[in-house]
Amino acid sequence: MPNVNPRLTLLKTHNVNPRHTVITCSDCRLNKFCLPIALNESKIKQLDEIVEHNSSYKKGDHLYKKNDNFKSVYAVHSGSFKSYTLSYNGNEQVNGFFLPGEIIGLDGIANGMHVNAIQALEHASVCEIPFSKLESLSLQIPNLQHHFLALMGKEITNDKEFHNLLSSYTAEERTAHFLINLSSRCERVSLSPFRLLLPMTRGDIGEYLGLSLETTSRIFGKLHRKGLIAVNNREIELLQMEPLLKIAGCETE
Amino acid sequence: MPNVNPRLTLLKTHNVNPRHTVITCSDCRLNKFCLPIALNESKIKQLDEIVEHNSSYKKGDHLYKKNDNFKSVYAVHSGSFKSYTLSYNGNEQVNGFFLPGEIIGLDGIANGMHVNAIQALEHASVCEIPFSKLESLSLQIPNLQHHFLALMGKEITNDKEFHNLLSSYTAEERTAHFLINLSSRCERVSLSPFRLLLPMTRGDIGEYLGLSLETTSRIFGKLHRKGLIAVNNREIELLQMEPLLKIAGCETE
DNA sequence: CGCTTAGTTGAGAACTCTCAAATGACGTGG
DNA sequence: CCACGTCATTTGAGAGTTCTCAACTAAGCG
Numbered sequence: 001m002p003n004v005n006p007r008l009t010l011l012k013t014h015n016v017n018p019r020h021t022v023i024t025c026s027d028c029r030l031n032k033f034c035l036p037i038a039l040n041e042s043k044i045k046q047l048d049e050i051v052e053h054n055s056s057y058k059k060g061d062h063l064y065k066k067n068d069n070f071k072s073v074y075a076v077h078s079g080s081f082k083s084y085t086l087s088y089n090g091n092e093q094v095n096g097f098f099l100p101g102e103i104i105g106l107d108g109i110a111n112g113m114h115v116n117a118i119q120a121l122e123h124a125s126v127c128e129i130p131f132s133k134l135e136s137l138s139l140q141i142p143n144l145q146h147h148f149l150a151l152m153g154k155e156i157t158n159d160k161e162f163h164n165l166l167s168s169y170t171a172e173e174r175t176a177h178f179l180i181n182l183s184s185r186c187e188r189v190s191l192s193p194f195r196l197l198l199p200m201t202r203g204d205i206g207e208y209l210g211l212s213l214e215t216t217s218r219i220f221g222k223l224h225r226k227g228l229i230a231v232n233n234r235e236i237e238l239l240q241m242e243p244l245l246k247i248a249g250c251e252t253e
Numbered sequence: 254m255p256n257v258n259p260r261l262t263l264l265k266t267h268n269v270n271p272r273h274t275v276i277t278c279s280d281c282r283l284n285k286f287c288l289p290i291a292l293n294e295s296k297i298k299q300l301d302e303i304v305e306h307n308s309s310y311k312k313g314d315h316l317y318k319k320n321d322n323f324k325s326v327y328a329v330h331s332g333s334f335k336s337y338t339l340s341y342n343g344n345e346q347v348n349g350f351f352l353p354g355e356i357i358g359l360d361g362i363a364n365g366m367h368v369n370a371i372q373a374l375e376h377a378s379v380c381e382i383p384f385s386k387l388e389s390l391s392l393q394i395p396n397l398q399h400h401f402l403a404l405m406g407k408e409i410t411n412d413k414e415f416h417n418l419l420s421s422y423t424a425e426e427r428t429a430h431f432l433i434n435l436s437s438r439c440e441r442v443s444l445s446p447f448r449l450l451l452p453m454t455r456g457d458i459g460e461y462l463g464l465s466l467e468t469t470s471r472i473f474g475k476l477h478r479k480g481l482i483a484v485n486n487r488e489i490e491l492l493q494m495e496p497l498l499k500i501a502g503c504e505t506e
Numbered sequence: 507c508g509c510t511t512a513g514t515t516g517a518g519a520a521c522t523c524t525c526a527a528a529t530g531a532c533g534t535g536g
Numbered sequence: 537c538c539a540c541g542t543c544a545t546t547t548g549a550g551a552g553t554t555c556t557c558a559a560c561t562a563a564g565c566g
Contacts, residue, residue, distance in 0.1 A: 085417060088502035093417045107413060109406030116413065135399060139392055146388060152405040153362030159412035160360060160369065164338060164346045166419035167463030171554070202513060210420030212555055217514055233513080233563075249341035424522070454544065465523055470546055486531075486545080 024048045025127075033101040033188055034075050035129065035148075043141050050133040053077075056125045063104065063118035063126065070108025072128045076100045079124020080199040083107070083116045084207070094207040097121075097182075097200060100189045105131075106155055121199035166210050169249065174209045175219040176248040179229065183238055194241075198234045277301045278380075286354040286441055287328050288382065288401075296394050303386040306330075309378045316357060316371040316379065323361025325381045329353050332377020333452040336360070336369045337460070347460040350374075350435075350453060353442045358384075359408055374452035419463050422502065427462045428472040429501040432482065436491055447494075451487045 025036045025048050036044045054077055057063065063074060066085060076098050083096035083104070095116065098104050104126070108114040138145035165174055179196065187193035198205075202220075203213040211219075220236070223229045228244050230237040238244060278289045278301050289297045307330055310316065316327060319338060329351050336349035336357070348369065351357050357379070361367040391398035418430055432449065440446035451458075455473075456466040464472075473489070476482045481497050483490040491497060 083413075085413070087417055087421055088504070091421065093421055095413045095416045095420075106406060106409050110403050110410045111407075115410055135395070135402070139395055139398065142388070142392055145392065145398065149388070149402075149405070150363050152402070152409065153359060154364075156359050156405065156408050156412065157363045157368055159409065159416070160336075160338070160348045163348045163412070163415060163419065164340055166416065167348075167460065168340055168344065168346055201511090207420065213512090214514080214556085215554060217512095218554095221514075251341070455546090456544080466544090467524085467546080468522060470544095471522095474546075 023053045025051060028077070030075075030077070030101040030189060035103065035151075038143055038147055039141070043143065046137060046141065047144070050130060050137060051075075052128040052130075054125050054127060057120040057123070059120055059122050061120045063120070064108075064114050065117040066114060068108075068114045070105070070112050070114055070131065072130045073103055073105035073134065074118075074126040074128050076102050076104065077125040077127055080121045081118050081124060082121055082200060082204055083118050085116050092207065094200075094204050097204075097208070099185050102185075103151060106152060109152075121204075171209075171211050171215050171219050172222065173247055173249055174211065175205075175216065176223065176228075176244050177250075178205065178209055179236065179238060180241075180244055180248045180250060194238045196236045196238070198236060276306050278304060281330070283328075283330070283354040283442060288356065288404075291396055291400055292394070296396065299390060299394065300397070303383060303390060304328075305381040305383075307378050307380060310373040310376070312373055312375050314373045316373070317361075317367050318370040319367060321361075321367045323358065323365050323367055323384065325383045326356055326358035326387065327371075327379040327381050329355050329357065330378040330380055333374045334371050334377060335374055335453060335457055336371050338369050345460065347453075347457050350457075350461070352438050355438075356404060359405060362405075374457075418502075424462075424464050424468050424472050425475065426500055426502055427464065428458075428469065429476065429481075429497050430503075431458065431462055432489065432491060433494075433497055433501045433503060447491045449489045449491070451489060 025031050025034070026041070026044050028034065028036075031037075031044065036047055039047060057079070063081060078100055080100075081098040081104060082094050083098065084092050084094045087093045098118075104118055105114070107116045109131070134144075134148070138148060165177055169177065182196055182198075183193040186196060200208075201213070202216045205211075206213040206216040209216065220229070220231050223244075224231045226243070228238070228240045228247075230239060278284050278287070279294070279297050281287070281289075284290075284297065289300055292300060310332070316334060331353055333353075334351040334357060335347050336351070337345050337347045340346045351371075357371055358367070360369045362384070387397075387401070391401060418427055422430065435449055435451075436446040439449060453461075454466070455469045458464075459466040459469040462469065473482070473484050476497075477484045479496070481491070481493045481500075483492060
């Protein structure tokens with residue numbers, strides 16, 4: 001597999017033809033962070049048998065929409081997605097972003113129907129895992145059951161953290177937290193944690209953080225003036241992590 | 254089992270000696286909404302064997318604290334609890350309330366350690382379900398696995414809905430949503446959906462909704478002046494559901 | 507090269523917060 | 537049983553943060 005420059009990968013994965021990349025979990029560069037986490041070679045093979053690898057989506061394409069039947073969860077293989085609902089007055093409300101190695105679709109498990117819509121932010125590809133097959137396989141592989149529960153538990157933990165963020169952090173704190181969070185998720189999949197190429201608009205970020213797009217833009221400007229980040233359109237460079245972590249409310253001891 | 258007046262149950266369950274109530278899931282008045290949901294009689298017996306029934310907590314007692322080892326999840330049998338973390342500056346941040354039939358402890362699954370603390374809001378009792386035993390049993394009872402996944406999925410769905418609430422709703426909308434949500438959860442366990450006896454303070458509600466306690470109080474006053482609710486300290490009566498649902502952003506078609 | 511979408515910046519308005527004080531509920535001990 | 541202290545709630549006034557509206561600039565795409 002070609003070794004893509006991490007600094008450019010986030011926006012540029014569409015230069016890599018998915019067909020030329022891996023087609024099994026066993027060979028996937030992401031298998032340490034993705035669903036196969038903690039499975040041994042033979043179990044990964046079992047998982048591979050139920051996974052449909054690498055469907056590809058163009059920017060703006062929907063993976064699914066609100067009220068679609070829930071059949072599968074999806075692992076992001078390349079590119080990125082946003083999750084959103086429509087609020088009561090018809091406004092779009094972004095409530096999540098998904099990077100490579102992350103699992104999409106948990107919003108459908110409860111009722112057999114998706115409550116969010118998922119849209120590609122750039123050219124992207126996913127691996128589809130039919131949920132009923134995943135359930136059956138989980139009955140046979142205790143480790144898989146355990147890790148899928150842990151995955152959902154992690155989602156819940158993150159959501160609670162986000163609850164705190166929205167209920168008591170200022171615009172600047174939320175924005176710093178967003179950047180730090182994105183940075184660590186990039187690092188996890190071997191992208192540069194210091195140079196982020198945002199796949200989403202200021203409006204998306206604002207909706208996600210409960211801010212207006214103008215405020216989001218102003219806060220980027222403010223952090224820039226403080227010398228903590230460099231902003232060049234969608235390219236954000238994190239220049240001083242310590243103060244950023246402090247603003248974001250992350251313990252740095 | 255004595256038929257407690259629903260209107261008084263929420264705050265008054267401590268009048269019912271837990272020892273005189275059920276001691277097995279099979280007999281529990283909550284078994285239709287709680288973990289045994291969708292299990293048949295024989296499966297419930299299997300579940301009963303791993304559940305430790307009815308430990309009792311006084312108001313202010315902790316079920317667990319932040320960073321405690323995760324061993325079990327808990328089903329609320331009577332009374333109510335709040336979940337909170339401490340934010341970076343040491344402030345308490347409430348991020349959940351739990352009523353009878355609801356499951357506490359999912360915040361520990363991801364890392365084997367709880368990220369929240371859980372405190373009783375009134376005299377309360379829980380049934381403890383050791384998680385490793387629940388996992389083992391889930392491997393044997395597909396339905397149990399399925400419903401525990403659904404339970405976690407529901408938590409995720411709720412959290413996303415709450416994300417939207419915090420990121421785009423006004424104080425009044427959030428407060429109305431809170432009341433409507435509490436009302437439907439009370440109804441679920443045969444408490445009156447129209448007359449709520451809040452076990453939590455205005456401060457708790459404010460932290461939960463991302464508002465100051467003063468604002469929470471003012472909004473209660475405002476809804477009262479509009480004739481939508483009656484407020485008598487912790488006792489809130491929902492007088493006009495339609496307008497409340499509308500303010501809360503719930504579809505009423 | 508022009509159109510459309512995205513991002514920046516400014517000014518005033520609106521909402522919610524903080525600080526402060528007063529009232530009310532509740533539990534304890536005299 | 538009452539007095540007291542504590543905690544919870546209400547209410548007011550002013551301050552701050554963020555939003556909305558609007559105009560302008562920049563970037564992407566045919």
